[in-house]
Amino acid sequence: MSTIARADEVGATPIAPMPTGTAAASRSANLGRGERRRRFTEQLTERRTPSDIGLNPANGTAVFTVTRMDVSGIATSVWLTAAAGPPMRIVGAGPDTSASTPRWSPDGRRLAVALQRPETPLEAQILILDDPFDRSVAIGTAPGHVEDLIWSADGQQLLVACAAPGADSVVTAGAVRYAAPSRRHRPTVTRPGSGQRRLYEMTATAGSRPRFLGPRSGTVWDVGLCPDGTIAVIWSADSSESGWYDSIVGVLNRQTGEVEKVYSPQWQLSPMATSPSGGRVAVVEGWSSDRGRVCGDIRIVDLDSAAVDQLPWFGVDVVSVEWRTEDSLWFTGWSGMQATWGWVAADGSIGLLRHDDIQPGTMAFPRCSAPAEPLVWAASAPLDSTSPEIVVGDPRDESPHMISVTRLSRGHIAQLELANTRQLSWTAADGLQIDGLLATPAVAGTGPAPLVIYAHGGPAGLWNVAVPIEVRFLVDAGFAVLLPNPRGSVGRGQDFARANLGDAGGAELTDLVGGIDACAKVDGVDVGRVGIVGGSYGGYLAACAAAMTDRFACAVMMFGHPDLLSARYGSNNPAFYDKLMLGAPASGNATAFVERSPIIHVTTATAPTLLLHGAEDRCSPLGQAEEMYRALIDCQIDTKLVVYPEEGHGLHSVKARSDCWARAADWLGLYLGLEQP
Structure with a gap:
């Protein structure tokens, strides 16, 4: 039997604080599915995520943003703290409002912040806070969605990086298109060059108007400002999300708005850091499947001579650098x-x-x-x-x-402990060592726990020793969860990270299957009952596991792309697929795209598959889930498609995340013989 549903509204009920210690684990093990879900929803609601930390150059105090999610929306605020003393919120934000990019002036006496409101999504207020930072003054508005603010060396101007209407948010923010609500029911027109990311200059005084600097063509993904006013940029000729994969280091001419190329990398680039005296920038270069998630090796680029120093790998996949x-x-x-x-x-x-x-x-x-x-x-x-x-x-x-x-979480959230974890290693068929993390219930059930493989996205991502909150939800429901890092993951050098290029759904899939055999040696894990779940590229691997192996009793594909050929042409980042497959379909590589698509192999599949997807996803478009749904019902394989309105890539809202993981647990429990009371 096959069904399709739309997840429009998911309620959330506040609950009492959770008890601590063994009593907490014992009671949690006996919870019904409704109560367990309510507790999970509360954890999502109470979670606070700090980021974008900036240190005051004068006194060492720090400013940072805090993102909060609840059933009414997502809000980001700006906080100030010292190493000793409680933090103070200095710029608040309501639902779906973002106070972002807090940046200190060179003397540390002023702070610039961008405020993006839902009622004016195509412009942002630029705020200045003076010491003691207890009130803000709006100096003007910048066009589009502000992604960065940079002070000039004399503290008189601000460089403002803005994404224009038609640009897409980064994949970690949902890969959705920036657009005004008033235009959502009017035709959307896309042309080459639309959705640029541009640079403007504003004076740091009231009544300031943004002055366009460039680029005249293409788009700026990141910017660095040297003390002498030289503007270093990471730029691509293609202004779409796909252009980022082939971006370069360049210098923007303030007079003409043109970009002079300095360094053309082989791989992708992280945001840059300008040297203290100017003239050089440091970046991280490495194979990256997603903008904003580059891991690799350090490069130091001389902006005048174009010389590039390539620092050798020293056992660390570098994420960020500062001078x-x-x-x-x-x-x-x-x-x-x-x-x-x-x-x-x-x-x-x-x-x-x-x-x-x-x-x-x-x-x-x-x-x-x-x-x-x-x-x-x-x-x-x-x-x-x-x-x-x-x-x-x-x-x-x-x-x-x-x-x-800081103490951003509520007290009872910090007391929740529901999983035992251990690191596992196993040897792949070709002798390569594969690592992972196994999470098992802290309180044993009536028998061995069924195993769930949770494939990470990317593929150039990783699982680390911090267990995701959704894994604790699954473990709390009685599952053992393996978090594997197959070839293609980061953390082990570029050779390992690039080991799956041209081999999508190949050896990396056997790496996941090898994890099942490794778990067979662990007491309390039932490897005769195995399911798989994954999102994005992990969703692709979940579809591969369901369609191309016989080791999985069921699968959950979240915002995946099971048809590589149509995903390549329908997504906002076709360059990702071309680099993953070592060639574009139009260059004679179309057959490889088809052969490595699990949707083509569904005819031999038996695993019931749940499909969960956001309607506004531009990275893995909804059509990918709809195609897989049609292929499964054509082959009479049990399936269900759940579409979340207004959600992008990753299902970020509390309602959507709570609902999708509750559905995933129910699906896994149904087909792995773990009833959810």
């Missing part, structure tokens, strides 16, 4: 499944290498000229189900301990 001195760089990244940070000299020698439970890419480091204590700041990666917090540490300590300076 420490004129000749050294702070970095964050991944070493295996462990978050790593430290500093490296421009000649490649390591000065500091530390492992911490932090989120790479969120760290903020002291500037080389800062007079304050050299504390490093980061958002934590909690090993339990708490919200991330802002933590600080002293890099001068031989064994630094990161100390939390």
Whole structure:
């Protein structure tokens, strides 16, 4: 039997605080599915996510954003804190309002913030807060969606990076198109060159009007401002999301708006960091499947000579860099499944290498000229189900301990512990070592727990030692969950990350299957009852597992792309598919796209498959789920398609996330013989 449903409204009921310790785990194990879901919904609602940390160059205080989700929408606010003392919210935000990109002036006496309101989605207010930062003044509006603010060296101007109407948000924000509500029922017109990301300049005084700087053509993905006013950019001729995959380092001419090419990389580029004296930028270059998620090696580019220093890999897939001195760089990244940070000299020698439970890419480091204590700041990666917090540490300590300076989560959320975890390793058929994390119920049930493989997206992503909140929901329901990092994952160097290029759904799929055999050696796990779930590229692998193997009793495909050929032509990032498959369909590679599409192999499939998708997803369009649904019912395989209105890639709202994981748990329980009371 096959059904199709639309998830329009999902209710959420507040609940009492959860008890702690063994009593909490025991009671949770006996919860009914309705109560379990209510608790999961509350965890999502109470979760706070800090990011975009910036250190005041004068006194070492920090500013950061906090994103909150509840049933009314998503809101981002700006907070201020010191290493000692409670944080203070300085720019608030209502539902679906974003206060973002907080940026200190060079003297640390002013703070610039962009405020994006739902009623005016195609322009943003630029706010300035003066010391003591207890009130803000709007100096003007910038066109489009503001993605960055940069102060000039003299503190008189702001460089404003704006995404124009028609541009798409980054995949981690849903891959949805920026558009005005008043135009949602009018025709949408797309032409080459639409949806540019442009640069404007504004004076940091009231009544300021944005002055267009460029580019005249193409789009700017990132910008760096040198002390002498030189504007370094990461730019592509193609202004669509697909153009990012072939972007370059260049310099924007302030007079003409044209971009002069400086460095054309082989792979993708992270946001850049400009050297303290100007003239050089540092970037991370590596194969990346998603904008905003580059992991790779450090490159130092001279803007005048175009010389490029390529720092050798030092055991860390670098995520972000900042200049420490004129000749050294702070970095964050991944070493295996462990978050790593430290500093490296421009000649490649390591000065500091530390492992911490932090989120790479969120760290903020002291500037080389800062007079304050050299504390490093980061958002934590909690090993339990708490919200991330802002933590600080002293890099001068031989064994630094990161100390939390915020308490963003509610107290009872921090007390929830429902899973035992262990790291597993197994050997692939070709001898390659594959790693993963296994989460099992803290309280044993009446028998071994059925196994769920949770495939991560990307493919250039990874699972780390911090267990996602949805995994705890599944474990709480009685499943054992394996989080594998097959070839194509990051954290183990570029050779490993690129090992699946040209082999989509091939050896990486056998890596996942090998994880089942590894779990057979673990007490309390039933590898005779195995399901798989995954989102985005993980959804693609879930579809491959269901259609191309006989090891899975059921599957859940979330916002996946089971038809590589139609996904390539229907998505906003066709360049991703061309690089994944080592060639475009039009270049004679169409057969490979078809052969590696699980939708073609559904005729031999037996695994019932649940399909969950956002209606506004431009990265993996809804048509991908609809195609898979049709293929499954044609082959008389049980399936259900659930479409979430107004959701993009990733299903971000509390209602959608709560509903999709409740449905996933029910589907897995039905076909793995784990009844959900």
